Amino acid sequence: MKKLILLPWTLLWISCSSSIQPDPIDHDEHSFARPEEVVVTHLDLDIEVNFTKKELTGKASLSIKNKKNFRQLHLDTRGLAIHKVTIGKEEKSTAFQLGNPVRYLGQELIIDIEPSTDLVNVYYSTGAEADALQWLEPAQTADKKHPFLFTQSQAILARTWVPCQDSPGIRMTYSARVKCPTELWAVMSAENDTVKNDEGIYTFKMTNPIPAYLLALAVGDLKFQSLGQRSGVYTEPSVLGRAAYELADTEKMIEAAEKLYGPYRWGRYDLIVLPPSFPFGGMENPRLTFATPTILAGDRSLVSLVAHELAHSWSGNLVTNATWNDFWLNEGFTCYFERRIDEAVFGKEFAEMEAKLGEHDLLEQIKEFGPDSADTRLWLNLHGRNPDDAGSDIAYDKGYSFLRLIEEKVGRDRFDQFLKKYFNTFAFQSMTTKKFIAYLREELIQGDLELEKKIRIDEWAYQTGLPDNCPKPQSDAFTNVEEQVRSWMTGKPAKELMSTNWSTPEWRHFLRSLPATMKKTQMDELDAAFKFSKSGNSEIIFEWLNHVIVNKYEAGYPQLETFLTSMGRRKFLKPLYQKLAETQDGLQMAKKIYAKARPMYHAVSTSTIDEILKWKA
Ligand code: BES
Ligand code: ZN
Numbered sequence: 001m002k003k004l005i006l007l008p009w010t011l012l013w014i015s016c017s018s019s020i021q022p023d024p025i026d027h028d029e030h031s032f033a034r035p036e037e038v039v040v041t042h043l044d045l046d047i048e049v050n051f052t053k054k055e056l057t058g059k060a061s062l063s064i065k066n067k068k069n070f071r072q073l074h075l076d077t078r079g080l081a082i083h084k085v086t087i088g089k090e091e092k093s094t095a096f097q098l099g100n101p102v103r104y105l106g107q108e109l110i111i112d113i114e115p116s117t118d119l120v121n122v123y124y125s126t127g128a129e130a131d132a133l134q135w136l137e138p139a140q141t142a143d144k145k146h147p148f149l150f151t152q153s154q155a156i157l158a159r160t161w162v163p164c165q166d167s168p169g170i171r172m173t174y175s176a177r178v179k180c181p182t183e184l185w186a187v188m189s190a191e192n193d194t195v196k197n198d199e200g201i202y203t204f205k206m207t208n209p210i211p212a213y214l215l216a217l218a219v220g221d222l223k224f225q226s227l228g229q230r231s232g233v234y235t236e237p238s239v240l241g242r243a244a245y246e247l248a249d250t251e252k253m254i255e256a257a258e259k260l261y262g263p264y265r266w267g268r269y270d271l272i273v274l275p276p277s278f279p280f281g282g283m284e285n286p287r288l289t290f291a292t293p294t295i296l297a298g299d300r301s302l303v304s305l306v307a308h309e310l311a312h313s314w315s316g317n318l319v320t321n322a323t324w325n326d327f328w329l330n331e332g333f334t335c336y337f338e339r340r341i342d343e344a345v346f347g348k349e350f351a352e353m354e355a356k357l358g359e360h361d362l363l364e365q366i367k368e369f370g371p372d373s374a375d376t377r378l379w380l381n382l383h384g385r386n387p388d389d390a391g392s393d394i395a396y397d398k399g400y401s402f403l404r405l406i407e408e409k410v411g412r413d414r415f416d417q418f419l420k421k422y423f424n425t426f427a428f429q430s431m432t433t434k435k436f437i438a439y440l441r442e443e444l445i446q447g448d449l450e451l452e453k454k455i456r457i458d459e460w461a462y463q464t465g466l467p468d469n470c471p472k473p474q475s476d477a478f479t480n481v482e483e484q485v486r487s488w489m490t491g492k493p494a495k496e497l498m499s500t501n502w503s504t505p506e507w508r509h510f511l512r513s514l515p516a517t518m519k520k521t522q523m524d525e526l527d528a529a530f531k532f533s534k535s536g537n538s539e540i541i542f543e544w545l546n547h548v549i550v551n552k553y554e555a556g557y558p559q560l561e562t563f564l565t566s567m568g569r570r571k572f573l574k575p576l577y578q579k580l581a582e583t584q585d586g587l588q589m590a591k592k593i594y595a596k597a598r599p600m601y602h603a604v605s606t607s608t609i610d611e612i613l614k615w616k617a
Contacts, residue, residue, distance in 0.1 A: 030167070032105070035165060042062070043060060043062055044063075045058065045162065064119070066113070072110050076106060079130055087119065094113065109122070129160065132151045133160070141275045142293070145221060148219065155387040169211070169320075176217075184200065184219050184221060188216060189214055196222070218274065221236055231271075232271075234270065242296050261337070265427070271290075273295075282309040291305065297536060297538065298537075301537065304341075311338045319427065325380045329436060339358075355400070359473055402461075514526075520553060532544035542575075565597040573608070
């Protein structure tokens with residue numbers, strides 16, 4: 001019976017996808033690990049943080065499970081100096097070898113083990129090319145008094161600070177002991193103390209199994225403030241008040257998330273607001289989201305970033321993309337979940353505006369890649385590529401649109417039940433695109449051919465471009481914004497536009513809807529009316545600066561330089577430097593600014609900008 005039901009789907013599968021459907025590779029080609037032979041189940045880290053040498057030194061003890069008398073353990077490393085390796089509690093020394101360095105993948109570390117070995121101790125130090133680590137001078141922090149260190153392990157940078165099986169398909173629990181200068185405080189993506197101690201020794205425990213890309217550490221002059229029963233924020237003392245104000249809705253978001261897709265399984269949810277060079281908006285390190293200070297707008301208008309990182313506690317941290325080819329399973333699901341939290345906490349109008357902004361990003365991204373580009377598919381083929389260079393808005397916004405489409409076709413209740421069950425069924429497991437689609441068909445489509453035809457699953461997952469059944473978010477507020485732009489363009493003075501009480505998404509949309517090229521007098525008028533050059537909101541400044549560059553609006557150059565030299569968030573840097581690089585004058589200016597700013601940026605950002613400006617470090 002089951003086979004008969006399956007048949008039409010199989011035919012559909014073959015008919016839509018015979019030529020375009022790549023053979024999904026479940027194997028993670030971005031890791032040297034061989035989990036099918038020997039798998040690491042627990043990491044115990046004992047490290048010292050040396051700010052003078054800009055080095056972590058210590059020991060990683062890995063508990064392993066040998067699947068069948070294998071005699072070698074294969075780990076990922078990059079730039080690590082391996083001092084010695086021992087096996088067992090008794091620390092019997094053992095032979096190891098480092099493979100040849102492979103670009104961005106690093107070096108395979110092969111360790112001799114015995115069939116009965118259950119513990120491997122690696123003594124090591126990090127190297128100068130530890131791209132996960134950013135060592136900040138006091139001048140690069142908010143308070144300018146103490147140095148700061150933070151890590152960024154996603155996608156394949158954990159191996160630059162811990163020898164490990166650095167694949168999202170492999171999970172381990174971890175414990176750690178971190179020694180740092182006594183005036184500083186160390187926190188990790190684990191159970192943290194909420195008070196600083198005087199010894200400079202901190203211990204951590206993560207009892208849920210996680211993939212290596214969620215290993216995280218930050219060390220600095222930190223203070224903590226509670227935000228609610230199970231949430232709080234760490235940051236530098238002078239930022240704490242602002243951060244706590246901005247993040248006041250965190251507890252509400254956790255509650256909204258739980259109501260949607262089941263209990264939050266990680267205990268506490270804290271955030272750390274990092275110095276401005278943090279290359280991302282946020283990073284979903286378990287129990288401790290890492291966040292950029294550029295979300296501190298002063299009016300809580302950019303906190304959907306918290307909804308996003310929090311949502312990853314289900315989509316990503318609980319059910320994890322098995323390989324980076326399946327990245328959309330992390331980010332697309334998270335964007336969908338994020339907007340559902342937005343809707344629950346801030347209302348439908350706000351969530352729809354966010355969805356419209358995402359739709360715009362998606363269309364722009366497809367335009368940039370070209371609709372036939374393989375990078376517009378949800379399932380990616382990152383063969384031979386660095387996953388850290390290949391992330392794009394496709395995973396986020398095409399992923400979001402796909403899930404929204406399913407929701408629209410089956411109804412919200414059914415879809416919510418499905419998602420809740422999905423997160424529970426596959427909790428603490430990894431997921432491939434193929435496996436998700438099989439589960440979707442089994443649980444939700446259930447042989448309904450009409451539904452199959454309405455959704456067109458394989459086209460969404462495996463084909464390029466945007467299917468024509470893509471849902472279209474609707475926002476009356478944005479329609480009004482567009483009307484105001486039209487009025488202005490047909491002669492109505494800017495200061496008379498109906499823009500009172502506009503929220504941040506409306507301003508962003510307004511700026512995005514302005515004509516691509518404008519005269520100096522028009523830019524002057526807009527700025528006089530709306531004070532974009534004085535804005536303290538990073539998203540608004542960013543949109544405005546795009547116009548400053550394209551229109552060579554010289555009055556905006558000081559602000560442009562200030563923005564580019566005061567934060568290192570790649571999402572802002574990349575498009576601005578790209579736009580600058582389009583003209584000769586712009587390129588000159590970009591290089592001048594970059595020379596000043598580059599020492600402040602994180603390796604994640606410099607690797608992107610170096611390429612745009614053809615910069616030789
Ligand atoms: N996990 C990502 C950040 C990431 C992706 C780091 C790929 C390394 C490789 C994080 O959850 C994220 O998506 N951050 C966004 C914020 C968001 C609100 C879309 C960012 O940093 O802009
Ligand atoms: Zn994300």
